[in-house]
Amino acid sequence: MTIDLKTVKHISKLSRISIDDNKAKKLGKDLNSIFSFIEKLNELDTKNTEPLTSIAETTLKLRKDEIKSENIREDILKNSPDKNKDFFVVPKVIE
Amino acid sequence: MMSNITDLKLVELVDKIKKKELSSSEVTIAFIERSKKSKKLNAYISENYENAIKKAKIFDQKPDFKKKLPGIPIAVKDLFCTKNIRTTAGSKILENFVPTYESTVTQNILDEGGIVIGKLNCDEFAMGSSNETSYFGNVQNPVSENLVPGGSSGGSSSAIAAKLTPATIGTDTGGSIRQPASFTGTVGLKPTYGSCSRYGIVAFASSLDQAGPMTHDVKDCSLMLEIMSTYDTKDSTSVDFKRENYLTNLNENIKGKKIGIPKEYRVDGMPKEIDELWEKGIKIIKENGGQIIEISLPNTNYALPTYYIVAPAEASSNLARYDGVKYGFRSKGENLIDMYEKTRSEGFGDEVKRRIMIGTYVLSSGYYDAYYLKAQKVRRLIKNDFDEAYKKVDAILTPSTPSSAFKIGEKLNDPVSMYLNDIFTVPINLAGLPAISIPAGHDKKGYPLGLQVIGKAFDEQSILNIAFALEKNISFKNNITDWWIK
Numbered sequence: 001m002t003i004d005l006k007t008v009k010h011i012s013k014l015s016r017i018s019i020d021d022n023k024a025k026k027l028g029k030d031l032n033s034i035f036s037f038i039e040k041l042n043e044l045d046t047k048n049t050e051p052l053t054s055i056a057e058t059t060l061k062l063r064k065d066e067i068k069s070e071n072i073r074e075d076i077l078k079n080s081p082d083k084n085k086d087f088f089v090v091p092k093v094i095e
Numbered sequence: 096m097m098s099n100i101t102d103l104k105l106v107e108l109v110d111k112i113k114k115k116e117l118s119s120s121e122v123t124i125a126f127i128e129r130s131k132k133s134k135k136l137n138a139y140i141s142e143n144y145e146n147a148i149k150k151a152k153i154f155d156q157k158p159d160f161k162k163k164l165p166g167i168p169i170a171v172k173d174l175f176c177t178k179n180i181r182t183t184a185g186s187k188i189l190e191n192f193v194p195t196y197e198s199t200v201t202q203n204i205l206d207e208g209g210i211v212i213g214k215l216n217c218d219e220f221a222m223g224s225s226n227e228t229s230y231f232g233n234v235q236n237p238v239s240e241n242l243v244p245g246g247s248s249g250g251s252s253s254a255i256a257a258k259l260t261p262a263t264i265g266t267d268t269g270g271s272i273r274q275p276a277s278f279t280g281t282v283g284l285k286p287t288y289g290s291c292s293r294y295g296i297v298a299f300a301s302s303l304d305q306a307g308p309m310t311h312d313v314k315d316c317s318l319m320l321e322i323m324s325t326y327d328t329k330d331s332t333s334v335d336f337k338r339e340n341y342l343t344n345l346n347e348n349i350k351g352k353k354i355g356i357p358k359e360y361r362v363d364g365m366p367k368e369i370d371e372l373w374e375k376g377i378k379i380i381k382e383n384g385g386q387i388i389e390i391s392l393p394n395t396n397y398a399l400p401t402y403y404i405v406a407p408a409e410a411s412s413n414l415a416r417y418d419g420v421k422y423g424f425r426s427k428g429e430n431l432i433d434m435y436e437k438t439r440s441e442g443f444g445d446e447v448k449r450r451i452m453i454g455t456y457v458l459s460s461g462y463y464d465a466y467y468l469k470a471q472k473v474r475r476l477i478k479n480d481f482d483e484a485y486k487k488v489d490a491i492l493t494p495s496t497p498s499s500a501f502k503i504g505e506k507l508n509d510p511v512s513m514y515l516n517d518i519f520t521v522p523i524n525l526a527g528l529p530a531i532s533i534p535a536g537h538d539k540k541g542y543p544l545g546l547q548v549i550g551k552a553f554d555e556q557s558i559l560n561i562a563f564a565l566e567k568n569i570s571f572k573n574n575i576t577d578w579w580i581k
Binding site for chain 2: 003007008011012014015016017018019027030031033034037038039040041042043044046049050051052053054055056060061063070072075076078079080081082088090091092093
């Protein structure tokens with residue numbers, strides 16, 4: 001199978017990564033070579049194989065319901081590219 | 096005297112500080128001075144020198160010699176969040192990110208008296224095998240000019256091989272500790288999944304990522320693992336098992352140990368030197384009373400394609416958080432969606448974007464079963480191979496990489512050939528097993544080559560002991576000439 005330019009653009013949209021036509025062509029070429037390498041998996045019959053979703057066969061442990069307040073609002077906001085008082089600021093989303 | 100401090104290994108330094116033959120300040124300053132002279136290697140992204148010297152002086156005023164790393168300076172991979180020290184993951188998108196919390200692994204190091212002297216370069220979000228995807232530039236391998244140090248923990252491997260730090264830590268998702276260790280003639284261990292906490296490590300592929308030590312020798316590696324590996328409630332995949340005193344228990348007695356040799360690891364086109372190295376390892380094991388058993392891991396060839404579905408899928412999900420809102424780089428956009436798309440387009444490098452897009456594709460509607468689910472099923476088959484093998488053997492011996500280090504730029508335009516570097520390391524991450532790479536010889540160019548010992552889950556002690564026996568018999572010498580220091 002081949003990944004065409006339209007598909008590359010579609011994936012870039014889903015990934016929220018803008019991409020121009022030149023880059024999309026180059027990326028399409030890379031993706032095709034990677035996917036032709038991945039296709040090798042089709043040689044294997046896995047009809048009766050259970051998927052392995054996690055290697056750590058642990059059950060999630062419960063912890064005590066305690067409040068841990070570190071009071072780091074100021075520090076967290078310092079990393080924000082745009083803020084206003086105690087809020088993160090983003091481009092306008094409602095008209 | 097000062098110039099010799101950096102030649103000492105970690106365990107030796109700890110011993111000298113405990114005997115008061117050296118102070119933490121002397122040791123810390125020695126490694127910082129050497130790091131300052133080694134800028135050409137580009138091993139550091141952020142330096143914490145002044146602060147570290149202050150901490151060393153404080154330690155010396157009231158030393159606590161019960162600590163396992165009493166006033167020892169350590170540089171760490173810039174993938175570990177360090178409170179109040181910039182943490183970039185080698186990416187533009189995190190160029191100015193200062194964590195408000197400390198990763199569990201670095202906290203363990205601090206708790207034992209360690210002092211962080213800086214953050215080491217790595218491939219962007221640990222995606223790469225040569226450290227060439229870092230936003231902060233290539234790292235030089237101290238073995239030879241313009242040679243890659245491996246990746247993704249390339250700053251770490253370069254820094255330990257060049258003696259800029261007495262020990263360091265890396266992360267390994269598909270070989271990112273063991274391959275760079277092999278390329279630089281150093282020791283690197285990837286622990287069992289669940290051994291070291293992932294809390295505070297910038298996530299790449301959560302079901303594969305593990306932190307581990309990178310050191311000069313197996314002894315140092317055992318000490319570091321002892322400190323790094325703790326059960327942590329902040330990581331839901333951390334496993335509560337009985338952890339050994341790896342250093343105290345370290346011994347070279349491998350009598351009666353059954354070591355498997357997987358026939359599938361003899362790949363076409365592998366340099367003769369690597370085959371000879373493997374034979375040398377087999378011979379040493381036999382001479383020391385170990386038993387060599389031929390085994391088969393039939394699905395080895397499917398490990399890399401499986402990895403290149405599973406890892407990007409998890410990465411695409413993990414990296415969705417970089418949206419330019421709460422932290423990190425932001426680009427101007429006409430509206431919210433436009434801002435997201437431009438931020439991620441400008442903030443991520445090419446390899447990271449490539450992997451996000453592979454991951455997004457294999458998880459997208461209509462392709463999930465064909466790719467992602469298929470890969471998870473093959474992952475089961477790969478793990479079953481190891482389970483079968485471990486009915487017959489205690490550990491497995493293989494080469495660490497199919498080649499020695501390559502030149503900077505040599506494989507940059509061919510992603511698949513770059514991925515093939517990890518052919519011997521990736522299956523171990525998929526199966527969640529521990530494995531160590533130790534330097535075992537040189538190829539005809541004089542570049543180091545490594546051997547890998549793979550263990551049963553949570554049996555780090557056995558692979559450390561086997562590696563210790565191999566190390567004693569190999570007596571590898573890293574012929575590094577300090578060419579980067581004028």
